[in-house]
Amino acid sequence: MKILVQKFGGTSLATPELRERVAHHVRTALDEGYRLVVVVSAMGRKGAPYATDTLLEWVKNNGDALPPREMDLLLHCGEIISASVLASLLRSKGIDCCVLTGGQAGIITNNDHTNAQIITVNPVRVRQELEKGRVPIVAGFQGRTTEGEITTLGRGGSDTTATALGVALGAEMVDIFTDVNGIMTADPRIVEDAVALNTVTYTEMCNLAFQGAKVIHPRAVEIAMQTNVPIRVRSTLADSPGTLVTNQGEVNRLAGEVNDRLITGITQVPGVTQIKVHAGEGQYDLQLKVFKAMAENGISIDFINVNPSGVAYTVFDEWADRAEALLRDLGFEAELNRNCAKVSAVGAGIAGVPGVMAKIVEALTDEDIQILQSADSHTTIWVLVRGEDMHKAVRALHRKFELHKIHYQ
Numbered sequence: 001m002k003i004l005v006q007k008f009g010g011t012s013l014a015t016p017e018l019r020e021r022v023a024h025h026v027r028t029a030l031d032e033g034y035r036l037v038v039v040v041s042a043m044g045r046k047g048a049p050y051a052t053d054t055l056l057e058w059v060k061n062n063g064d065a066l067p068p069r070e071m072d073l074l075l076h077c078g079e080i081i082s083a084s085v086l087a088s089l090l091r092s093k094g095i096d097c098c099v100l101t102g103g104q105a106g107i108i109t110n111n112d113h114t115n116a117q118i119i120t121v122n123p124v125r126v127r128q129e130l131e132k133g134r135v136p137i138v139a140g141f142q143g144r145t146t147e148g149e150i151t152t153l154g155r156g157g158s159d160t161t162a163t164a165l166g167v168a169l170g171a172e173m174v175d176i177f178t179d180v181n182g183i184m185t186a187d188p189r190i191v192e193d194a195v196a197l198n199t200v201t202y203t204e205m206c207n208l209a210f211q212g213a214k215v216i217h218p219r220a221v222e223i224a225m226q227t228n229v230p231i232r233v234r235s236t237l238a239d240s241p242g243t244l245v246t247n248q249g250e251v252n253r254l255a256g257e258v259n260d261r262l263i264t265g266i267t268q269v270p271g272v273t274q275i276k277v278h279a280g281e282g283q284y285d286l287q288l289k290v291f292k293a294m295a296e297n298g299i300s301i302d303f304i305n306v307n308p309s310g311v312a313y314t315v316f317d318e319w320a321d322r323a324e325a326l327l328r329d330l331g332f333e334a335e336l337n338r339n340c341a342k343v344s345a346v347g348a349g350i351a352g353v354p355g356v357m358a359k360i361v362e363a364l365t366d367e368d369i370q371i372l373q374s375a376d377s378h379t380t381i382w383v384l385v386r387g388e389d390m391h392k393a394v395r396a397l398h399r400k401f402e403l404h405k406i407h408y409q
Contacts, residue, residue, distance in 0.1 A: 001130060003171040004034040007041075007140065007162035010051060011179040012236040013082050014044040019089055021236050025177065026090060026135065028239070034172075035130045037165060038097075039140045040086060041158040042078025050078040052141075068113035072142075072152045075114070076101070079139035079158070087137050097135040100125060102161060103144030105136065106168070109151045116143060116151035118160065118223075121168035138165065156217020163220040166229045174224060174231045176216050181235040182243035183208065183215055185403040186266045190394050193404040197264065199244045199251045204264045204348050205231075207380045211344035212267035221245060248348065262356065263347040263401040266394050270387055272302070273320035274337040274372055277327060278310040286332070287311050293326045303342060303373060303384060312373060314342070314384065337372060341390035344382050345397055351378040363400035369393050 006029060008022050029036045046053035055074055059066045066074070083099045090097045106123040109116035129136040140158025143151050153160050159176060166174040180188075182196040183205065200208070202225035209218040215233055224231050224245070234242035244250075279286040287306055294301050294315075299322065303314040315323050320338055327334040350356050357374075360381060364371060369392060373384040385393050398404065 001035040002033055003037065003130065003166075003169050004029050005037045005039060005162050005166040005169070005171045005174045006177065007039040007158060007175065008086075008177045008236065009158065009179070010041040010044050010048070010082075012177050013040060013086065014048060018236060019086060022086065022177070023089055023093055023095075025175075025236070026095060027093070029175075030095070030135070036135050037126060037130070037169065037171075038086070038135055038137045039158055039162040039165065040079055040082040040137060041140050043082045043085070050081045052078055069149065072113050072150050075152050076139065076142040076150050079141050083137045083139045090135065090137075095135060096133060097137055098129055100129075100136050100138050101144075101150075102139055102142035103148075103150065105138040105161075105165065107143030107161060107164065109143040109145060109153070111145050111147075111149070111151070113149075113151055115154035116145075118143060118153070118164050119146075121164050123165060123168045126165065126169065156219060159217040159220035160223065163224040163229065163231065167223055167227050171229060174229060176220075176231060176233050177236045178215055178233065179236065180215060180233075181238055181240060182233050183213065183245075184265070186394055186398045187213075187268065190268070190391050191266075191398045191404075194398065195404060197243050199246065200264055201248045201251055201348050202245060203248075203379055204346055205245045207344070207346045207377075208265050208267055211342070211346060211380065211382070212269045213265070216245075261347065262349045262353065263345050263397075263403065264349075265346050266397045266401075266403070267344045267346065268390050268394050269342040269344075270390055271317045272314045272340050272342055272384075273317050273323075274303075274312065274314050274340050274384060275320070275323060275327075276310065276312045276335040276337075277332050278335075279308070289330055290327065290332070293330060294323065297322065297326060299323055299326075303375060303382065305373060305375070314340070314373075339387040340372060340384050341387050341393070342382055342384055343390060343393045343397065344380050345401070346380050348379050350381065357381060359400055360397060363396040364393055367392050367396045369396065 044051045140161040184194045186194040188194045205221045206218045231245040301313045305312040369389045
């Protein structure tokens, strides 16, 4: 079978008009000869009646004492409502379809309630429905354990459901429909002349997503990358193909030559605090004590620099006071720099190319932006700046690498 998986996010299902657009994309795919699987998120965003954040708010306002197992029983309802509403609309248009929970679709997870990991996918029921000529509408964000308990997959869970099913079914493509027209070179709310990318590699997309681009969850990209299932990030409101996420060889082939673009996009993560702890004479175990304390108290750390004189790292602002107290209990005086932002330049072409960091420093220096810390990998260079400089830094880097001028292939 020629199989396509389409995933529609909550904003794509929020209104009757948008759901009509979803039905249009479903009909188009069927007319193109695909056997189609549709994965849905809960309708709307926080404030909408059945959005995940709304359900969480209900719990918070009613004692805030729901155990993780019972929380999953509540949270998985939003996607089932979306799937059922969409099924009614599609049937009214003569499209034969059925609704499946994540568990019925074969999504088997571990027992980590509210943030479960997929162990395996056994899409027997999905294949049966496809062979009958039906469109299975699968509730995303959820699965079941081997004991039959309902679980949810955490943030980005519907993206993960879609790509996991795409891999298990041997789909030709997974389409992720959202409210933007593909992957942009920067957040268009910050950079007015940001442009949509035609193609990005899996690695670039993972880095863009991890560093602040919220269009698709990085875990979903990693799953697709394992078996080279292409992903398209598309707008529900348009018929354009959006951005293709695929391997480097395919990106090069579509470009007609070796793809030599240096930087693919600029991203940002606001709301982080830089913590510096200086080692005293003979304090050779400082690094171990600091990082062990953070780990034992569930504080996620990032942007880590370790040297003989001490450590520097970042935490999200909401964890800064707790981190400072833990360090004080250990006898360390910490220097905290609150309300910072992590700005990233991502591009598969930067590895081994001299002068990239020089351009970044020049761009920020020209705008009188102080670099508080930096780090790099083979595809990403990160800089830490003050929060008030974040927008200016993103614009400066986008302009420096002329991302608005390049015709992306």
